[in-house]
Amino acid sequence: MALRWAAASSWRSVATRVAAPGTVVGLPEVTLGIIPGAGGTQRLPRIVGIPRAIRMICSGERVPAAAALEAGLVDQIASSDLRATAVAHARQLRGEKRLMRERDVPSTQSAEVGEATTAALKAGKRRPAVLAAIDAITATAHVGFDDGLADERAVFQRLRVSREAFALRHQFFAERDSAKHPSLDGAVPRAVELVAVIGAGTMGSGIAISALDAGYRVLLLEQDAAALERGAARIHAHYAGRVQMGKLNASGAAVLEARLQTSLDWAELASADLVIEAVFEDLGVKQQVFRRIDAVARPGAVLASNTSYLDLDAIAAATSRPQDVIGLHFFSPAHVMKLMEVVRGQASAPDALVTGLALGKRLKKRPVLTGNAFGFIGNRLYAAYRRQCEFMVEEGAWPEQVDAALQAFGFAMGPFAVADLSGLDIAWRMRQAATRDPRARYVHIPDRLCEAGRLGRKTGAGYYRYPEGGKGPQVDEAVHQLIAQARADKGLQPRELGDDEIVRRALLAIVNEAALLLAEGVAERATDVDVVLVNGYGFPRWEGGPVFWAHERGVDALQDDLRWLAGLSGPGFVAGDLRHLLTTEN
Ligand code: NAD
Numbered sequence: 001m002a003l004r005w006a007a008a009s010s011w012r013s014v015a016t017r018v019a020a021p022g023t024v025v026g027l028p029e030v031t032l033g034i035i036p037g038a039g040g041t042q043r044l045p046r047i048v049g050i051p052r053a054i055r056m057i058c059s060g061e062r063v064p065a066a067a068a069l070e071a072g073l074v075d076q077i078a079s080s081d082l083r084a085t086a087v088a089h090a091r092q093l094r095g096e097k098r099l100m101r102e103r104d105v106p107s108t109q110s111a112e113v114g115e116a117t118t119a120a121l122k123a124g125k126r127r128p129a130v131l132a133a134i135d136a137i138t139a140t141a142h143v144g145f146d147d148g149l150a151d152e153r154a155v156f157q158r159l160r161v162s163r164e165a166f167a168l169r170h171q172f173f174a175e176r177d178s179a180k181h182p183s184l185d186g187a188v189p190r191a192v193e194l195v196a197v198i199g200a201g202t203m204g205s206g207i208a209i210s211a212l213d214a215g216y217r218v219l220l221l222e223q224d225a226a227a228l229e230r231g232a233a234r235i236h237a238h239y240a241g242r243v244q245m246g247k248l249n250a251s252g253a254a255v256l257e258a259r260l261q262t263s264l265d266w267a268e269l270a271s272a273d274l275v276i277e278a279v280f281e282d283l284g285v286k287q288q289v290f291r292r293i294d295a296v297a298r299p300g301a302v303l304a305s306n307t308s309y310l311d312l313d314a315i316a317a318a319t320s321r322p323q324d325v326i327g328l329h330f331f332s333p334a335h336v337m338k339l340m341e342v343v344r345g346q347a348s349a350p351d352a353l354v355t356g357l358a359l360g361k362r363l364k365k366r367p368v369l370t371g372n373a374f375g376f377i378g379n380r381l382y383a384a385y386r387r388q389c390e391f392m393v394e395e396g397a398w399p400e401q402v403d404a405a406l407q408a409f410g411f412a413m414g415p416f417a418v419a420d421l422s423g424l425d426i427a428w429r430m431r432q433a434a435t436r437d438p439r440a441r442y443v444h445i446p447d448r449l450c451e452a453g454r455l456g457r458k459t460g461a462g463y464y465r466y467p468e469g470g471k472g473p474q475v476d477e478a479v480h481q482l483i484a485q486a487r488a489d490k491g492l493q494p495r496e497l498g499d500d501e502i503v504r505r506a507l508l509a510i511v512n513e514a515a516l517l518l519a520e521g522v523a524e525r526a527t528d529v530d531v532v533l534v535n536g537y538g539f540p541r542w543e544g545g546p547v548f549w550a551h552e553r554g555v556d557a558l559q560d561d562l563r564w565l566a567g568l569s570g571p572g573f574v575a576g577d578l579r580h581l582l583t584t585e586n
Contacts, residue, residue: 016093018086019074023065030129031060032172033165037156041136042148046103047072050137051116057133058120101145113138127542129159167544171534174527174545178368187350189358190302196221196272198289199279200231203306206334207276208260209238214362217259219272225264232262269296276328278306286310287318294319302355304328308379312345312372322347326356329376331536339536340365341376366535371522378532381513388509389415390443391569392502393483396494399463400475405499406506410540417473420462425455440572445486508565510546515576526581555582
């Protein structure tokens with residue numbers, strides 16, 4: 001059989017497999033909540049052994065041709081004409097058949113199987129498809145091929161119609177749709193070879209790594225020599241770490257690092273095709289930086305800002321070419337997180353936007369197009385979610401209870417642990433600078449934490465305590481007292497909130513904000529909300545996303561829910577039109 005891309009589960013008992021050099025072999029079913037259903041769990045262990053089959057199937061690993069050849073997954077890689085090579089290979093076999101079903105499963109130490117199982121369960125969060133895949137694979141050690149095949153089929157059929165598989169399929173299609181942009185049809189990305197990154201801080205160095213990994217030449221520019229040195233050192237330490245972990249060889253790392261150029265001289269920006277600004281989150285600073293970029297960048301270069309909240313149009317207005325200005329909002333750590341928001345300013349040219357989208361794709365990110373609105377899609381949804389969580393703390397839940405309930409639902413981290421990690425002072429400064437409706441409900445607890453010097457992990461204390469020695473978050477009685485005082489100051493009588501209420505209110509707050517975003521045209525389609533939250537905010541993929549959840553509840557129940565949420569949230573709560581959200585085509 002000749003392969004260009006193969007899902008091994010669909011293999012029949014064919015004796016030989018010849019692959020084109022770009023072939024990728026994998027069994028991705030588990031990532032969709034099912035298991036390979038055409039014999040993959042029974043055949044693969046007979047080729048690669050049980051531990052490797054567990055690793056491959058449970059992670060949906062995609063094995064490139066050379067590694068597939070080494071593992072015996074393919075018999076030959078065609079260096080020239082695939083068809084001719086496959087025919088020649090088949091002839092050479094002279095009709096001999098090597099049926100996979102007749103092969104013995106290579107014997108393995110049970111400790112090795114145990115290790116692979118434990119690792120797969122941990123990485124796969126013990127999801128049903130992972131458990132079922134492990135069962136089916138390990139059964140090959142003692143169950144005959146035909147019985148194994150029948151059992152696999154039965155489990156496949158059961159999982160196929162499970163809620164989790166529906167949710168994962170929904171997310172799969174949502175991600176596929178998020179790459180379609182009818183409003184940009186026909187626009188051609190501008191050529192990009194040299195990416196300049198301005199600001200070598202947390203984000204700038206992560207963005208630089210991401211671009212280097214994708215094969216771009218990178219110019220890292222700073223205003224401050226010490227900051228530039230620190231950024232360069234961070235990038236070097238990253239690659240040294242990759243080499244130490246065996247993920248990259250030393251010469252590969254050297255090639256990537258050789259493409260990095262660091263500078264304090266803004267004139268060098270003239271050779272950049274794309275400039276990504278990642279300096280302090282301050283409109284005045286960013287406008288000044290864009291004025292300087294405008295003075296030296298070549299005509300046609302795309303100028304991007306990594307701002308998290310600021311008005312892209314106000315930044316673009318500092319240049320003589322707002323059509324070339326877009327937002328590229330990366331998430332921290334920028335070389336790890338999949339999500340990237342591509343922000344469309346009022347004047348952004350379609351070809352500048354598709355350049356940003358193409359860059360995201362090449363960086364192996366999940367780019368999502370968003371309108372220019374405070375916090376874009378993700379941070380705005382997250383702010384509504386966090387606000388609701390703060391309401392619940394004010395009403396009677398402790399931060400650790402809210403975090404635990406949302407983590408049990410599947411979030412990678414709870415909102416208060418996240419707040420401690422990113423630092424409470426950024427939002428504090430933003431609240432101080434913002435004007436707010438004095439009638440709207442305002443929770444003072446985060447301000448009081450900041451006033452007490454509890455800025456999060458970096459100060460050893462925030463919503464939790466972080467004792468020296470790297471121990472994780474510890475519940476802190478002082479925080480309970482601070483919260484109790486804040487409640488008393490408002491004359492609030494604390495009440496018990498169940499985990500159910502916590503999860504429902506948190507999700508409803510997101511769904512409501514999503515409806516508002518859609519009505520304002522910030523998000524192109526409802527399902528983009530799911531893509532953003534799953535890829536950038538730790539929302540559990542197997543729950544499909546908040547829009548999937550909203551669809552499941554149905555419009556009538558959600559309308560009731562929303563009235564309930566509005567009552568609990570108090571003044572300032574703006575209800576979105578859920579029907580708009582749920583009847584949107586996507
Ligand atoms: P940071 O403080 O770590 O780094 C900012 C860097 O910019 C510093 O090294 C500083 O020397 C440099 N800088 C400041 N003014 C400059 C100027 N005029 N010219 C050249 N360099 C200058 O900040 P960060 O966390 O990397 O954030 C940078 C941007 O990315 C902000 O807009 C922020 O909102 C956004 N962002 C941050 C995160 C995050 O989690 N940290 C996530 C997404 C987006």
